[in-house]
Amino acid sequence: MCTQDDFTTKGETTRTGKQPLTEALQNAIAKSGMAFNAIERATGVKRQSIRYFMRCERTLRLNIADRLAVYFGLEVRPKRTG
DSSP states (O other), rough: OOHHHHEEEEEEESSSSSOOHHHHHHHHHHHOOOOHHHHHHHOOHHHHHHHHTTTTTTOOOHHHHHHHHHHHOOOOOOOOOO
């Protein structure tokens, strides 16, 4: 999976250095075992975009990440503390 430095441009960083959405999407795609062509047909997200994302060469726009998250059944929830 990608590290923060893989996607950092112009000194951008997250406060924690973690990328929970990126990691969740990459894990879901990898665990699905689906070919990028099949994901493209199912979601409309171009396989090239998925390939670049999985290789940590590019990030995804939020609307594209949303499509993949819905397809793979991912949700964003507040982190429980305590």
